[in-house]
Amino acid sequence: MDITKYFIHFRKPSQYIYAGENYLEVFRLEKNNYRMTGRIDNVSLLNLNSYELGEIKKSQLLDVETGLILNSSQFIFNIFEFDKIPFREKLKQDLVEWRLQKVFPEDVQLYEHSFFPVAKNKILSVLVRQNTKEKIEESFQEAGIDLIHIGNSTVEIIDHLLRKKSSPDFFVEVDNHLAIVVFFNESSPYYIRKFRIDRLEDISAEILKTLNYVKSSYSTVPSTYGMAINIENFEMNSLKEQLSESGLVESNLKISKKIIFPG
């Protein structure tokens, strides 16, 4: 049993960077709430070198412990269903890796693999390339930024909904041309789809396509949804209308804010 999961608590950074599709946003903890204090456009975190990151630090960041929330562009998600999840961590890991190898063609060793039970019989698997993580950590270290947390926005939303007694049937997270739809059943996720769209107008069509797939594959009829959309000047009403025409009702859960920070 990995006791760190249950007994060891890690420090929360007082400053976060959200790495979006082609921008960065800086948040600081003020009166127990994270407030956006800066935004840098036309920047991709993975393309920044340590010098550029150092310049950003000088202009936007405080010299404090910092967290980084990445959007899901570099992440691969899977939800595996089992008859029974073993209690022992090693057995659990072997089981998940065995299932992962069946669906994932690449060498798992090249990836940072994390997995979390999200229901009695379901495990959420999260993969990110080792070299992506190493590059980020190196750049931040060279830039003198004390990076103590690297997380993912979609996982944070899932965590947020898992803690609630009820959740919408699915939520949509959109960051420019990247969209993730996560379906929930009895407050636990069972299907995740990540897709890219060329035109923002195509979001509703892709969502409905995914919805139809879920209806036919999982014999469920999702009817409520939540949204976490981080696009400037995006006409939300038109998307909501299109989803409403398909009988979908927006859930009043508080997942519509841009980013949910670990807590």
Next chain:
Amino acid sequence: MRVSYNISNRKKIDIFTTLRYALVLLLLAALFAYLGFRTISVKDQQLRTDIEKLSYYNNQLEEMNEKTHRYRDEIRVVQKKWRNKVRYSNLLISGKRFNIIGKLDMVEKILPVGVYVKEITMKIGSGAKVLLTVVANSYANLFQVYKKFSPYDPSIASEIENDGIHQARISIILKNTSKEKENENETK
């Protein structure tokens, strides 16, 4: 369910929160240990009480067993006494069947005139044997006695003569009357 996702290699432990949780865990562990100890001691106390009770009941049982044996012995003695009494009573009952008056009546009828009985002895349980001391005023009368007693297996124990008075000690067997025989059969 919680999903705490942090892949940073430079994670820093929140010592204050961890210690707080550790303290809570420690307190809970102490509480459980205390409750466990208390439960065990209460159970132990109960067990001791039960053992004491069991020991008390065992002693009681042993005492009762001893009493039972004693009572059985006493009952055996009483039964023995009672049986003896019953046997004695039965003997008395069977003695009642020995018809003394009938036998005296027979002797009276058998004896001739001029002869009288000085002494007669009949013992219960001695069968039909009757021991008589008869006195006659003449030898002829005494001879008459011998003659009359001849069907009853007479046995003359002694015969003396003093001043013309003849005295003889005779034992005869007076068989049971038919009525006495009926009673005997009924008893059998």
